[in-house]
Amino acid sequence: MIADYLILSIVLFCIGLLGVISRRNVFTVFMSIELMLNAANLAFVAFARLHESMDGHVLAMMVMAVAAAEAALALAVVILLHKHKSKLDTNVFSLLKG
Amino acid sequence: MEHTATYLGLIPLMPLIGAVVIGLMHMFTCTGRKIPEMVYSVLAVAGPVVSTLLALKTFFHLRAMPEEGRFLTQKVFTWFKVGELDVAMGFLADPLSVLMIVFVTFIGTLIHFYSIGYMAGDENYGKFFAYLNLFLGAMLILVLGDGPVVMFVGWEGVGLCSYLLISFYATDRDNVLAGNKAFIVNRIGDLGFVLGMSLLFWAIGSGGFDYLALRGNAADLAPGMGLAICLLLFVGATGKSAQIPLYVWLPDAMAGPTPVSALIHAATMVTAGVYMVARFSFLYAHAPLAGTVVAWVGILTALLAAVFGMFQKDIKKVLAYSTVSQLGYMFAGVGVAAYSAGIFHVFTHAFFKALLFLGAGSVICALHHQQDIWKMGGLKAKMPTTYWTMLIGCLALAGCPLLAGFFSKDEILYMALANGHTGVWLVGVIVAAMTAYYTFRMFFLVFHGAPRDQEAFSHAQESPKVMTIPLIILAVGAVFAGYLNLPAIFGGDQQVTHWLASSLVERHPHGSVGMEIFAIGASILAFGVGIYVAYKKFWLGAEEPEYTGFAKFAYNLFYVDQFYHAVLVRPYKAIGSTIQAVLEPYVTDGHVKISTILYQLLGRTFKVFQVGYVRIYALYMVIGLSLMSLFLSQTLN
Numbered sequence: 001m002i003a004d005y006l007i008l009s010i011v012l013f014c015i016g017l018l019g020v021i022s023r024r025n026v027f028t029v030f031m032s033i034e035l036m037l038n039a040a041n042l043a044f045v046a047f048a049r050l051h052e053s054m055d056g057h058v059l060a061m062m063v064m065a066v067a068a069a070e071a072a073l074a075l076a077v078v079i080l081l082h083k084h085k086s087k088l089d090t091n092v093f094s095l096l097k098g
Numbered sequence: 099m100e101h102t103a104t105y106l107g108l109i110p111l112m113p114l115i116g117a118v119v120i121g122l123m124h125m126f127t128c129t130g131r132k133i134p135e136m137v138y139s140v141l142a143v144a145g146p147v148v149s150t151l152l153a154l155k156t157f158f159h160l161r162a163m164p165e166e167g168r169f170l171t172q173k174v175f176t177w178f179k180v181g182e183l184d185v186a187m188g189f190l191a192d193p194l195s196v197l198m199i200v201f202v203t204f205i206g207t208l209i210h211f212y213s214i215g216y217m218a219g220d221e222n223y224g225k226f227f228a229y230l231n232l233f234l235g236a237m238l239i240l241v242l243g244d245g246p247v248v249m250f251v252g253w254e255g256v257g258l259c260s261y262l263l264i265s266f267y268a269t270d271r272d273n274v275l276a277g278n279k280a281f282i283v284n285r286i287g288d289l290g291f292v293l294g295m296s297l298l299f300w301a302i303g304s305g306g307f308d309y310l311a312l313r314g315n316a317a318d319l320a321p322g323m324g325l326a327i328c329l330l331l332f333v334g335a336t337g338k339s340a341q342i343p344l345y346v347w348l349p350d351a352m353a354g355p356t357p358v359s360a361l362i363h364a365a366t367m368v369t370a371g372v373y374m375v376a377r378f379s380f381l382y383a384h385a386p387l388a389g390t391v392v393a394w395v396g397i398l399t400a401l402l403a404a405v406f407g408m409f410q411k412d413i414k415k416v417l418a419y420s421t422v423s424q425l426g427y428m429f430a431g432v433g434v435a436a437y438s439a440g441i442f443h444v445f446t447h448a449f450f451k452a453l454l455f456l457g458a459g460s461v462i463c464a465l466h467h468q469q470d471i472w473k474m475g476g477l478k479a480k481m482p483t484t485y486w487t488m489l490i491g492c493l494a495l496a497g498c499p500l501l502a503g504f505f506s507k508d509e510i511l512y513m514a515l516a517n518g519h520t521g522v523w524l525v526g527v528i529v530a531a532m533t534a535y536y537t538f539r540m541f542f543l544v545f546h547g548a549p550r551d552q553e554a555f556s557h558a559q560e561s562p563k564v565m566t567i568p569l570i571i572l573a574v575g576a577v578f579a580g581y582l583n584l585p586a587i588f589g590g591d592q593q594v595t596h597w598l599a600s601s602l603v604e605r606h607p608h609g610s611v612g613m614e615i616f617a618i619g620a621s622i623l624a625f626g627v628g629i630y631v632a633y634k635k636f637w638l639g640a641e642e643p644e645y646t647g648f649a650k651f652a653y654n655l656f657y658v659d660q661f662y663h664a665v666l667v668r669p670y671k672a673i674g675s676t677i678q679a680v681l682e683p684y685v686t687d688g689h690v691k692i693s694t695i696l697y698q699l700l701g702r703t704f705k706v707f708q709v710g711y712v713r714i715y716a717l718y719m720v721i722g723l724s725l726m727s728l729f730l731s732q733t734l735n
Contacts (some may be wrong), residue, residue: 020713020715020716021713021720022713022714023713024713029712029713090711090712090713091711094709094711095710096304096615096708096710096711097708097709097710
């Protein structure tokens, strides 16, 4: 029973991870991160149900709140990036190259 | 008996405050509008005057105390404490240091007054008085310090001021070089002092490192160790007090303003070495060999400097060599264990040598900075006050009976004879004759005969009162200072010797009256011979001779400077530049350079991982986290 939820969670997380690593569009990367967060949420809720404790729910709610805040900030950053280079390709932003 | 006094620290503090205030005032106004000289003058003499009064207060305080245990101390604060070494910034006033501070402050104050006249109109008037005050403060710390470490603070302080004041006219390169020379030569001596001090601490310092404790523990010292300490400390003294082989800086130090020559390089600072030997008399008393070395170095310095003095033509150089020569006498005195006689000569010498320098300064001022005695002459008519005071100074220096220098020098020579140092005595008598000769050679050339430079002579006039009054006061001192220590044979009771007795470890030999009369007779004879030869040659005025043979050799100071330059300075410089060219870049800096190269290489290698793309960094994170979880899962099971 729990295994099904966890498999779904892992699959979602891996999709998100692959998205972050392989995609170049900033928005896609951003959506992939959200996917990973929600995969984690799913695991929390599943375990909370299994252990019949509220701890998991609390953490899930908190992750959502953090994700919302992060989304607000990230979108602002994306707008600034776009203003700066007129592009949303992550490969354009490579100032840290050694 | 209460042995603490709360005002001792103020004695050096007063001139030091003056130095800071005047120095800051000069610093902030030297580019803009000048502060009137009057303000500086008042501030400059305030500190020394207060110090003089406090020194006298200390003297009377001590005199009221019973003879044994006659000392005052003040511990101001603990300076540093490392293991057994506990050094306090403390002051000690005992008969020896009080005698020193009384005449140092007194003569220092007079010279401050004199300088008001001498330095008038100088561009760096404020700076001069800041340095002069600083010097006086440092000298008082040197004398009043309650242990070798505090003494060393003053020791270095006076060395610094000496350097600053020698190169006071810094626009002339020669003056700057003379300052450097004094500083560097003194450094060599200071190394000896520091080594001696360290050895002293190592040997007996654990019971307390001030004079009183050291004196109590001096008996525990092994003889060889005592000898080593005494000789190392004496190396320090040869630097500061211009003895063989480190005397070379003092004649060059005459590049400074004349009041500085009088105060620092004749009356006070250069006697610090003699004071130090007398201060450590409890060590020297147990090391007779060290005393013999001191006595012979002293008397040979006296001889050498007298030979040089006979052939100089710069009036200040003549006086400089006479100072070196008299310092030699003082060391001969402390070397033959006649510490009180040596210190008494310091005391009387301070009066007549300060007088001679100030008189010479007065002459130099009148002749618009002409210092060559072969271009002077006949000044007696123009400068009567300077003439008469200089005459007293010259007679005192030459050892004329009944003047200050006679009693103190005779005491040293008699003690040398009575303590069995016949050789020292013999050389001393010969030097006495030479002293009389070169002193009056200078005196006759300057004041008698016909003027050699009519132009300068016609403009010459007597110096202002602020300069002549200190001369008169010092002349009174030069006449009467000797009577403070009148020996029994003249019906005196040797007050100074008795006063100093509790500070010094001294044996008083019981020489016969016949021996004393013989010693005095020899001294008077030497004085007479010297002055007679000078009278014969120079009374009627002589023209400058061509120096040939030995005279040329002596005029050029036996080429000692050139010898030092060739044997010490040049090889030293060569070693220095070799180190700079080879050792430093390739050996000592080598590993530093190699490590920077290695780090560069490391950086270049790892640079490839910094690709700059966000997603690659995300990949690194995934790899890192995976490895970490793998590791944790392995270890936790």
